[in-house]
Amino acid sequence: MTSSDMDYLTIALPKGKLFDHSVRRLAALGYSAKGLSEDSRKLVIANEEKKLRFIITKTADLPTYVEYGAADIGIIGKDVLLEENRDVYELLDLKFGLCRLMAAVPEQFLKPKLSDYAHMRVATKYPHVAERFFHDMGIQMEFIKLNGSIELAPMVGLAELIVDIVETGRTLKENRLIEVAQIAPATARFIANRVSFKMKFNRIHQLVEDLKVLTESEELKCSK
Numbered sequence: 001m002t003s004s005d006m007d008y009l010t011i012a013l014p015k016g017k018l019f020d021h022s023v024r025r026l027a028a029l030g031y032s033a034k035g036l037s038e039d040s041r042k043l044v045i046a047n048e049e050k051k052l053r054f055i056i057t058k059t060a061d062l063p064t065y066v067e068y069g070a071a072d073i074g075i076i077g078k079d080v081l082l083e084e085n086r087d088v089y090e091l092l093d094l095k096f097g098l099c100r101l102m103a104a105v106p107e108q109f110l111k112p113k114l115s116d117y118a119h120m121r122v123a124t125k126y127p128h129v130a131e132r133f134f135h136d137m138g139i140q141m142e143f144i145k146l147n148g149s150i151e152l153a154p155m156v157g158l159a160e161l162i163v164d165i166v167e168t169g170r171t172l173k174e175n176r177l178i179e180v181a182q183i184a185p186a187t188a189r190f191i192a193n194r195v196s197f198k199m200k201f202n203r204i205h206q207l208v209e210d211l212k213v214l215t216e217s218e219e220l221k222c223s224k
């Protein structure tokens with residue numbers, strides 16, 4: 001870590017569903033930068049006054065940036081953490097972005113038991129999660145890794161099943177897919193690089209404490 005790296009706190013933010021909410025939460029605590037937007041062509045956006053650097057990454061890559069210390073901290077979904085299995089500290093459940101990992105099939109393909117799908121093909125962005133799940137259930141399957149629009153796979157005969165996240169359920173409904181197994185719930189998590197957590201303990205610890213308070217107050221607001 002250079003002295004300039006030591007001066008700055010580098011925060012990784014994921015493109016996609018969690019971006020806006022992550023920016024809002026951090027901004028509420030004074031962690032913001034001019035021009036911080038998902039559409040920004042600039043991928044590193046700094047706030048010189050507060051010695052903050054934001055980097056915007058593809059969701060699946062975010063834990064890698066944090067593991068290697070290219071970012072000190074980051075916000076990412078538990079689904080991605082389960083899939084990527086990176087060596088990072090998971091410091092806080094931020095409790096937004098609730099979704100669940102699940103398996104689904106086209107409605108005309110519904111079978112009585114999950115084991116009835118044995119040896120079929122599963123298309124997914126989450127091959128490790130999917131493999132672990134079916135392995136633990138004692139069901140052998142074939143897995144096909146895709147990078148998006150997973151719902152397309154069963155429509156065109158690439159796979160019989162999908163393993164994906166569902167949030168509102170709209171995508172499943174629009175594509176006439178039925179959930180056949182729940183795998184795990186997922187929310188946004190605050191993660192940190194192991195070395196940064198020690199070297200920049202005061203700054204990171206303070207941010208975690210502030211986020212904790214904010215998360216609790218948001219929860220209270222939602223439950224009212």
Ligand code: PRP
Pocket residue numbers: 016017147148149150151164165166167168169170171172
């Ligand atoms: C995710 C997921 C589903 C959809 C589920 O895709 O892969 O397609 O969201 O959300 P819903 O239940 O609210 O409809 P994402 O939008 O991240 O894009 P992708 O398909 O390109 O990965």
